[in-house]
Amino acid sequence: MQKQPQQGFTLIELMIVIAIIGILAAVALPAYQDYIKKSAYSEVIVGMSAAKAGVTECYQFTSALTACDGGKNGVPANFTAKTQGALNGISTATTGAITATPNAYKGIAEADTCVLTPAVAAAGGYLEWTYTGKCFENNWVGN
DSSP, X not given: OOOOOOOSOOHHHHHHHHHHHHHHHHHHXXXXXXXXXXXXXXXXXXXXXXXXXXXXXXXXXXXXXXXOSTTSTTOOOOBOOOOXXXXXXXXXXXXXXXXXXXXXXXXXXXXXXXXXXXXXXXXXXXXXXXXXXXXXXXXXXXX
């Protein structure tokens, strides 16, 4: 009788492969979900850019952030209740601070607001911008 070479995998080898795949999936799934939220939130950040440009231009012409709120001196008017996509609305305060409110979209909650606040730089008189709110806390934007 001749010995036949082994064909295929043993049960233990298959179980090891399945365990490795399970561990990789457990690590990759949360990272993927966070990536989806971050990419969806980029729509909110881009939506703030028009207001940011308006506040910057307003400050250059008036030399006062108090004149740079929504709908005045070149700053776009505030809007809310956008129902499609990640961005619900943008509002600009009398300090030039821009607040973006998202819709509940791809894992983003309506409470995950983002505030972009200008401050006059000590040297040079230009504006320095700082993110605060859930967008910064969740690491969706950086300062």
